[in-house]
Each structure stands twice: as C-alpha cells, then as structure tokens.
Amino acid sequence: MDHTPESAQFFLTAPSPCPYLPGQQERKLFTHLSGRRASALHHLLSDHGFRRSQNLIYRPACLDCDACQSVRVNAKAFTPATRHRRNLRINADIASEVVAPMVTSEQYGLFKRYLDARHDGGGMTQMSYLDYEFMVEDTPVRSVLIEYRMRADADGLAEGQLVGVALTDPLPDGLSMVYSFFDPALRRRGLGTMMILDHIARAAEMGGYLYLGYWVKDSPKMAYKVGFQPLEVQKGARGWVELDPDLPPDAE
Numbered sequence: 108m109d110h111t112p113e114s115a116q117f118f119l120t121a122p123s124p125c126p127y128l129p130g131q132q133e134r135k136l137f138t139h140l141s142g143r144r145a146s147a148l149h150h151l152l153s154d155h156g157f158r159r160s161q162n163l164i165y166r167p168a169c170l171d172c173d174a175c176q177s178v179r180v181n182a183k184a185f186t187p188a189t190r191h192r193r194n195l196r197i198n199a200d201i202a203s204e205v206v207a208p209m210v211t212s213e214q215y216g217l218f219k220r221y222l223d224a225r226h227d228g229g230g231m232t233q234m235s236y237l238d239y240e241f242m243v244e245d246t247p248v249r250s251v252l253i254e255y256r257m258r259a260d261a262d263g264l265a266e267g268q269l270v271g272v273a274l275t276d277p278l279p280d281g282l283s284m285v286y287s288f289f290d291p292a293l294r295r296r297g298l299g300t301m302m303i304l305d306h307i308a309r310a311a312e313m314g315g316y317l318y319l320g321y322w323v324k325d326s327p328k329m330a331y332k333v334g335f336q337p338l339e340v341q342k343g344a345r346g347w348v349e350l351d352p353d354l355p356p357d358a359e
Contacts, residue, residue, distance in 0.1 A: 127326040137165035156341035182310035224291035281315030
C-alpha cells in the first residue's frame with residue numbers, strides 16, 4: 108500500500124473540551140502509522156504540523172479555531188540566552204544518555220510522581236504501568252528514550268539516580284520530543300528547560316530542528332516554548348515561517 112498523504116486514510120475525532128482554552132471544543136485529524144513506509148509517512152506529516160502518539164499521528168482540526176500552532180526550534184541558529192546558560196550551569200551535574208525505548212519500573216515511578224505533582228486531576232494520572240508501556244513501546248517508527256541521571260550525589264539524590272526522561276523520535280531533519288517528564292521535587296533546577304536545551308544541542312549536531320509540538324498563544328501551559336528562539340511555526344502551504352509571538356495566529 109502506498110503510504111502517502113493522498114492514499115492514507117484520515118479520520119476526524121468527535122468534539123471534546125479543549126485542554127488549553129476554556130469554553131472551546133477540540134477536534135483532531137488523524138491517521139494510523141503502520142507498515143514498512145510508516146517512517147516516511149511520519150516524517151512527511153511531521154513536516155506538515157502533525158504529532159505522533161503511539162501508532163497514530165494527528166493534528167488539530169478545530170472548527171472556528173486555529174490557536175494550536177505546530178512549532179519547531181531552528182537548532183542550527185539557536186543561541187542560548189543568559190538564562191539558558193545559567194540553567195546549564197546549575198544542571199552540569201546531570202548526564203544524559205540515549206537508551207532503547209524499553210520501560211522500567213524506575214521510569215514509571217518517576218512518571219507517576221511527575222503526573223501527581225504537575226497534572227493532578229488530569230486524565231493521564233490514571234495511567235497504569237501497562238498504559239505507560241504502550242505509550243513508550245507501541246510505535247511503528249524509530250523512537251528512543253533519553254534518560255537524565257545524577258553524575259554525583261546532590262540535592263539529596265544519589266549518583267546515578269534518574270531525574271528525567273524524554274520519549275523522542277529521531278527524524279531525517281532533527282528530533283521530535285513526544286513526551287517528557289522529570290522529578291518534580293527539583294523545581295529550582297528547571298529540568299524541563301534543561302531537557303529542551305539538551306535536545307536542541309543534539310538536533311544542532313544533526314543540522315536540523317527540534318519539533319516541540321503545539322504552541323497556543325493564550326495558554327499559560329504553552330508559554331515556555333517561545334523562550335527558545337528562533338522558533339518556527341507551520342503555516343500549511345506557506346511551510347515553516349519564523350514565529351512572532353506578538354502577532355495573532357493568522358497574522359504571520
């Protein structure tokens with residue numbers, strides 16, 4: 108079967124409450140990733156603003172709303188700001204390592220602590236070990252985990268202790284961060300920022316981009332993404348254009 112956007116079968120979800128904008132309804136356009144051409148379709152659709160979740164790839168298709176903007180960091184042109192350099196100094200005692208996408212009880216324990224602290228009451232807090240296993244391992248495309256561990260004893264943690272994990276998809280033109288989580292007890296370290304900076308450095312070595320998913324201008328949950336410039340936004344037939352966060356979504 109020819110897995111191209113023209114031949115792939117797409118589906119539309121029913122409306123459901125938007126997790127980012129109160130009073131709004133969201134719908135998603137999605138298709139399945141399967142077969143020997145799954146990786147090619149994954150890359151092609153990622154370049155058109157889609158995001159992967161297990162063996163599905165989707166993008167928002169909301170009626171009367173286009174607030175969700177697919178964004179990526181131009182890693183080749185990224186220059187760390189003063190706050191980024193400070194973050195890296197604070198976290199210089201943390202090492203990162205690429206590992207196979209195989210789940211462990213250590214990862215799941217950290218995952219649950221993160222969800223309970225950061226997303227209390229959200230749907231993901233009910234995820235079992237098996238659910239987490241599906242999230243990481245149920246993929247027809249190349250995917251990796253990047254683990255972040257203490258180099259030495261610090262902050263009451265032992266050398267080698269796991270403090271962060273990122274589920275990441277390598278793409279021909281860079282990296283896509285699918286999901287990441289970290290130790291919520293280490294808030295002062297800014298581990299989320301550190302993990303993004305690490306991914307930007309890795310993507311820059313590949314000569315490409317870091318795909319960060321969706322940015323919503325009026326959502327506080329998404330505000331952190333504009334801190335990594337130059338940031339590009341996907342504009343359909345216009346392709347990727349540099350984001351000006353001060354303009355409305357349809358004005359760029």
